[in-house]
Amino acid sequence: MxxxxxxxxxxxxxxVPPESAAGTNAGVTHHPATDPRTTGSTSAPTPxxxxxxxxxxxxxxxxxxxxxxxxxxxxxxxxxxxxxxxARQGEVHALSNVNLTIARGEFISxxxxxxxxxxxxxxxxxGLLPPTSGEVEADGAPIWRGNKRNDEAFKQFxxxxxxxxxxxxxxxxxxxxxxxxxxxxxxxxxxxxxxELAELVGLPGFEKAYPxxxxxxxxxxxxxxxxxxxxxTILLMxxxxxxxxxxxxxxxxxxxxxxxxxxxxxxxxxxxxxPEAVFLADRVVLLSPRPGRIRSITPVxxxxxRSLETETSNDFQAIVRTLRTELDEED
Ligand SMILES: Nc1ncnc2c1ncn2[C@@H]1O[C@H](COP(=O)(O)OP(=O)(O)OP(=O)(O)O)[C@@H](O)[C@H]1O
Numbered sequence: 001m002x003x004x005x006x007x008x009x010x011x012x013x014x015x016v017p018p019e020s021a022a023g024t025n026a027g028v029t030h031h032p033a034t035d036p037r038t039t040g041s042t043s044a045p046t047p048x049x050x051x052x053x054x055x056x057x058x059x060x061x062x063x064x065x066x067x068x069x070x071x072x073x074x075x076x077x078x079x080x081x082x083x084x085x086x087a088r089q090g091e092v093h094a095l096s097n098v099n100l101t102i103a104r105g106e107f108i109s110x111x112x113x114x115x116x117x118x119x120x121x122x123x124x125x126x127g128l129l130p131p132t133s134g135e136v137e138a139d140g141a142p143i144w145r146g147n148k149r150n151d152e153a154f155k156q157f158x159x160x161x162x163x164x165x166x167x168x169x170x171x172x173x174x175x176x177x178x179x180x181x182x183x184x185x186x187x188x189x190x191x192x193x194x195x196e197l198a199e200l201v202g203l204p205g206f207e208k209a210y211p212x213x214x215x216x217x218x219x220x221x222x223x224x225x226x227x228x229x230x231x232x233t234i235l236l237m238x239x240x241x242x243x244x245x246x247x248x249x250x251x252x253x254x255x256x257x258x259x260x261x262x263x264x265x266x267x268x269x270x271x272x273x274x275p276e277a278v279f280l281a282d283r284v285v286l287l288s289p290r291p292g293r294i295r296s297i298t299p300v301x302x303x304x305x306r307s308l309e310t311e312t313s314n315d316f317q318a319i320v321r322t323l324r325t326e327l328d329e330e331d
Contacts, residue, residue: 029296031322075234075266076102076125081134083120094120096291098134104233107260107267109277109284111323113330117292118270119238125268126236127154138234158227158265160237164219166211166226172198173207176225183230197225200262202255217241217248221255228263235260237269241276250308253279257306274323278316279306286323289330296326 083095094117102108110118123129124136127143127150136143138153166175176197177190185193191207198207201221211219220240227235241249253276260267260280271277277284281300288295300319302310310316 028294029326031296031298031319074101075104075106075139076100076268077135077137078121078125079135079137081121081124081131081136083117083124083129084132093291095124095131096293098292098294100285100294100297102266102268104266105264107269107280107282109281110268110270110287111272111274111277111284111327112287112292112295113289113327114272116287116289118287121287121292122236122238122268122270126157126159128159155230156233158230158232158235160220160223160227160235160240162239162242164211164216164223166219166222168211170210171207172203172209172211172214172222175211175222176207176229179226179230193229194225197228198222200228200259201225215248216244217252220244220252224256224259228259228265233265235265235267237267239270239272242272249273249276254308256280257304261305274320274327275311275316278302278319278323279311284319284323286326296323298323 078098078100081095081098083093085092085094098121110121112118120129124131125143130144130147130149138156141150141153143150143153166172167178170178173191173194177185177194180190180193195204195207198204201224203218203221203225206214206218206222211222214222224240241252244252257280267280269277269280274284278300284298284300285294286296286298287293298319302313302315302319
């Protein structure tokens with residue numbers, strides 16, 4: 001992930017990868033893209049002539065990333081991924097036949113019932129957990145060779161979890177820059193980077209504060225800044241705002257949208273909240289109950305930048321309704 005202003009437009013734009021349209025997941029529903037800019041629709045979503053381009057409202061589109069033409073290069077690819085845990089009570093089949101291609105700079109929200117395998121999928125993607133079978137690639141390089149992790153591929157990832165996991169005895173700046181310290185970066189450079197990132201995530205002036213002096217939302221911002229410190233090109237987020245109150249969560253969603261637009265990273269975001277998933281995503285991937293399979297892939301063609309008013313639009317609500325109906329059908 002690069003700092004704002006250094007990312008060429010072609011790297012921040014996304015398209016729907018060809019694989020996702022063709023689909024190799026048996027039985028996956030591919031919902032049509034929705035884009036009020038092209039449909040003029042104020043009611044239920046209708047298919048536009050082309051899938052939407054992320055960030056079109058912020059940057060001029062580049063010829064290399066025309067809306068929905070599938071030209072944005074794939075950055076992450078899951079092929080026939082299966083995961084079975086060997087638990088004390090026996091085998092737990094967590095994921096089955098997951099196929100997904102994620103474009104560079106794309107924002108993917110991952111939703112599904114509790115226990116359907118979202119965290120498992122994120123951990124496999126991030127190189128924290130090997131799949132039982134199947135392939136996981138980042139920029140064409142396998143993340144796993146059998147049970148051995150490809151540490152080079154792993155370096156591209158930034159991880160953010162529900163708990164900010166800041167070290168209480170370090171200041172905000174020291175927490176943010178800790179990964180750089182572990183990589184041997186000098187103090188002056190580390191603190192300069194921490195201050196830059198504190199600004200990016202909305203914590204300017206708090207560099208010298210300790211985690212106990214921050215609110216929950218501020219701690220999560222510091223955790224996001226820490227994940228960005230070493231310029232990951234892929235950000236994997238597991239319910240990062242799950243413990244926050246509704247108002248703070250709305251604010252964090254707006255800020256994450258800005259951070260994503262400015263920094264240009266690919267994001268995979270796990271959430272239990274369908275509105276949050278739709279608000280943030282270029283595509284929402286819905287997993288079926290365990291063993292998790294990709295049940296549907298829904299492009300979200302709402303223009304960016306999105307505001308809280310976006311959530312009152314008919315298009316937004318129609319997508320949320322469709323996804324909720326699919327989830328309800330599982331009961
Ligand atoms: N280390 C483990 N050993 C055995 N089973 C596990 C392990 N981790 C997860 N599981 C099981 O795998 C399934 C998927 O778990 P996972 O945490 O991926 O689901 P999830 O969709 O993230 O759930 P939630 O939304 O509740 O966080 C669950 O049935 C869980 O019990």
